[in-house]
Amino acid sequence: MPPLIELRGVTKTYFVGGGRLDVLKGIDLTIEAGEFVAIMGPSGSGKSTLTQILGLLDRPTSGAYKLLGLDVSALTDDEGAALRSRTIGFVFQMFNLLARTSALDNVGLPMLYTGEPGRAERAAEVLREIGLGDRLDHAPNQLSGGQQQRVAIARALVNKPRLIFADEPTGNLASDQAEEILGRLVAMNDAGITLVMVTHEADIAAHAKRIIKIKDGVIVSDVKNQQHRGARAPAEARAVRPEGLVSVPPPRQLSWEEFTEHVRSALGAIRSNKLRSALSMLGILIGVTAVIAMLAIGKGAQKSVETQLSSLGSNLVMLFPQAPRGGGMGGARGGMGSFSRLSMDDVVAIRRSHPGIARAAGEVQGSVQAVYGDKNTNTSVTGAEPDYAEMRNARAYYGRFFTAAENDQMARVALLGPTVATALFGDSDPVGRSVNVEHIKFKVIGVLPRKGSAGFQDQDDKILIPLKTAMKKVLGRQFLGTISIETTGPEQTDSVIEAVRVLMRKRHRLPDYKEDDFTLRNMAEIQAALTGTSKIFSLLLGIVAAISLIVGGIGIMNIMLVSVSERTREIGLRKAIGATRRAVLIQFLIEAVAMSTCGGLLGIALGMAIAFGMSYFAGWAAIVTPQSVALAFVFSAGTGIVFGFWPARKASLLSPIEALRYE
Numbered sequence: 026m027p028p029l030i031e032l033r034g035v036t037k038t039y040f041v042g043g044g045r046l047d048v049l050k051g052i053d054l055t056i057e058a059g060e061f062v063a064i065m066g067p068s069g070s071g072k073s074t075l076t077q078i079l080g081l082l083d084r085p086t087s088g089a090y091k092l093l094g095l096d097v098s099a100l101t102d103d104e105g106a107a108l109r110s111r112t113i114g115f116v117f118q119m120f121n122l123l124a125r126t127s128a129l130d131n132v133g134l135p136m137l138y139t140g141e142p143g144r145a146e147r148a149a150e151v152l153r154e155i156g157l158g159d160r161l162d163h164a165p166n167q168l169s170g171g172q173q174q175r176v177a178i179a180r181a182l183v184n185k186p187r188l189i190f191a192d193e194p195t196g197n198l199a200s201d202q203a204e205e206i207l208g209r210l211v212a213m214n215d216a217g218i219t220l221v222m223v224t225h226e227a228d229i230a231a232h233a234k235r236i237i238k239i240k241d242g243v244i245v246s247d248v249k250n251q252q253h254r255g256a257r258a259p260a261e262a263r264a265v266r267p268e269g270l271v272s273v274p275p276p277r278q279l280s281w282e283e284f285t286e287h288v289r290s291a292l293g294a295i296r297s298n299k300l301r302s303a304l305s306m307l308g309i310l311i312g313v314t315a316v317i318a319m320l321a322i323g324k325g326a327q328k329s330v331e332t333q334l335s336s337l338g339s340n341l342v343m344l345f346p347q348a349p350r351g352g353g354m355g356g357a358r359g360g361m362g363s364f365s366r367l368s369m370d371d372v373v374a375i376r377r378s379h380p381g382i383a384r385a386a387g388e389v390q391g392s393v394q395a396v397y398g399d400k401n402t403n404t405s406v407t408g409a410e411p412d413y414a415e416m417r418n419a420r421a422y423y424g425r426f427f428t429a430a431e432n433d434q435m436a437r438v439a440l441l442g443p444t445v446a447t448a449l450f451g452d453s454d455p456v457g458r459s460v461n462v463e464h465i466k467f468k469v470i471g472v473l474p475r476k477g478s479a480g481f482q483d484q485d486d487k488i489l490i491p492l493k494t495a496m497k498k499v500l501g502r503q504f505l506g507t508i509s510i511e512t513t514g515p516e517q518t519d520s521v522i523e524a525v526r527v528l529m530r531k532r533h534r535l536p537d538y539k540e541d542d543f544t545l546r547n548m549a550e551i552q553a554a555l556t557g558t559s560k561i562f563s564l565l566l567g568i569v570a571a572i573s574l575i576v577g578g579i580g581i582m583n584i585m586l587v588s589v590s591e592r593t594r595e596i597g598l599r600k601a602i603g604a605t606r607r608a609v610l611i612q613f614l615i616e617a618v619a620m621s622t623c624g625g626l627l628g629i630a631l632g633m634a635i636a637f638g639m640s641y642f643a644g645w646a647a648i649v650t651p652q653s654v655a656l657a658f659v660f661s662a663g664t665g666i667v668f669g670f671w672p673a674r675k676a677s678l679l680s681p682i683e684a685l686r687y688e
């Protein structure tokens with residue numbers, strides 16, 4: 026059996042600011058299993074440096090180190106961490122417990138990195154053995170110094186190590202508490218654990234079986250302590266782990282337990298730093314809110330335009346009396362350009378102009394006030410021919426449509442849009458009642474089907490009356506506002522448009538050099554224009570999202586960098602007790618992702634609230650699709666990964682001793 030520890034010619038040299046500092050100058054040392062060694066020496070003599078090399082926290086500058094025959098200088102950092110977690114325990118002068126974390130969780134921490142099951146039970150068992158069974162849930166700031174050091178000892182014991190290093194374990198304790206801790210250490214050694222303890226006090230070293238003194242980086246004396254307390258020969262020691270050579274455990278995948286533990290502590294960290302976390306999430310929150318709300322409103326507008334278009338019928342061509350303006354849908358609205366006049370004679374002529382025309386009908390529109398009893402509402406009136414019902418998918422929802430005879434007689438009959446019906450009649454049936462439109466009494470004969478809103482305009486806020494009644498009696502118009510033309514099929518649309526254009530130019534006596542003074546639009550064209558605008562809209566939205574996610578990501582990166590440097594000691598401790606680089610990387614990545622997804626989720630909630638608020642209070646259609654929620658979620662989590670990676674990598678590359686020495 027090779028000795029537990031075998032050092033040959035170990036040196037350690039630090040290079041500080043151009044100068045070199047030889048801290049260890051050739052140490053030869055052999056420690057057998059079961060020994061209790063005290064390392065003594067004046068401050069700055071290299072005791073801690075030696076202990077850190079022995080504990081695989083640091084590497085010698087030169088020389089050989091064999092742990093039970095295994096050449097540890099060949100190990101990678103992560104192999105060292107894995108070996109450390111199962112073989113070696115540490116007790117530090119500064120306790121190094123995780124703040125705001127219960128004794129139970131502190132003690133269980135090393136088992137997180139070995140992945141052994143029964144963490145909480147084992148931690149509670151060790152804490153009970155060390156006399157802290159009634160302090161399981163206490164955080165370090167709720168414990169005395171001696172109790173904290175006992176928690177640290179329990180943490181060193183939890184993975185059943187063969188070897189424990191204690192660097193000035195009583196240095197920060199009052200003498201009665203120091204006695205208690207020493208008693209624990211002696212008991213541990215009696216139980217078969219090899220113990221290496223650094224101290225500069227002779228009466229503490231007196232508890233050890235062997236005392237090594239170093240000075241200026243060399244061993245100056247190495248003697249058996251004849252009168253140590255609790256003397257027992259190493260051979261009698263009870264083995265804690267089955268004896269045998271050490272071997273490097275195989276690399277571990279992230280366990281579910283480790284993952285949930287990190288998620289839990291990440292959420293805890295966010296909770297305990299509420300304001301700071303909220304500020305860091307703000308960028309992502311605003312970005313996601315904007316994206317969700319804008320997507321919802323865009324989607325709602327698109328949807329209502331679509332329903333409006335489909336309710337118009339797909340084979341519809343509209344003729345407007347204004348000259349077209351460059352591009353877009355603008356030609357349909359008033360404004361610049363020359364005007365022409367559309368008459369019923371035009372409608373009749375158009376009907377005859379092309380065999381591909383199924384129907385053509387004229388329309389006028391105007392704003393009116395409608396009154397019923399003490400209720401009144403400002404709405405729009407549309408004068409239409411009976412064909413409107415079929416051409417525009419506007420058959421009476423209940424009641425009936427007006428007839429050709431009623432149109433010819435300029436009958437005072439009206440169909441109400443659902444919005445108007447509700448405004449004037451509430452829940453009661455308007456059919457058969459009379460309403461006043463611009464002081465003219467109309468009989469309500471039906472209610473129009475619900476069409477919803479198109480963009481920002483309520484399609485149901487209207488009254489439909491016969492065309493002639495509207496032109497002569499209500500609006501006083503001589504000319505039509507629109508002529509709608511229905512073709513027999515989509516393949517006819519182009520030739521119908523051409524025929525109508527030729528006809529209208531002829532009827533308006535336009536010479537060749539003049540532009541059209543009217544506009545012909547078919548619905549397919551309008552649809553294309555709409556998809557064009559919605560493409561531009563999505564592009565802009567994408568840019569907004571990208572910018573806000575970058576800004577949000579930088580916010581998270583910034584706070585993660587702060588968090589890494591604030592928690593340098595914690596990272597050092599985690600690595601000392603067996604966390605690999607990967608484990609630390611994953612821990613900080615999880616933290617960044619937790620923060621960004623929290624921001625994202627809040628943003629989703631706020632965005633949905635804004636979208637629903639808008640549709641509720643302003644009447645804008647807003648549709649939050651599951652896809653947009655999923656997209657926002659994925660992007661905010663992705664931002665956490667991308668921008669959290671660098672800080673997490675920085676944390677993972679910290680060396681355990683630099684981190685532990687960090688002030």
Ligand code: ADP
Pocket residue numbers: 039040041046048066067068069070071072073074075
């Ligand atoms: P002690 O015996 O008091 O535990 P240490 O082993 O901590 O002494 O330190 C030994 C010497 O090494 C000290 O002079 C210290 O200044 C120096 N030293 C320790 N760590 C570093 C470091 N990371 N860089 C440079 N010098 C260091």
Ligand code: MG
Pocket residue numbers: 072073074192
């Ligand atoms: Mg020291």
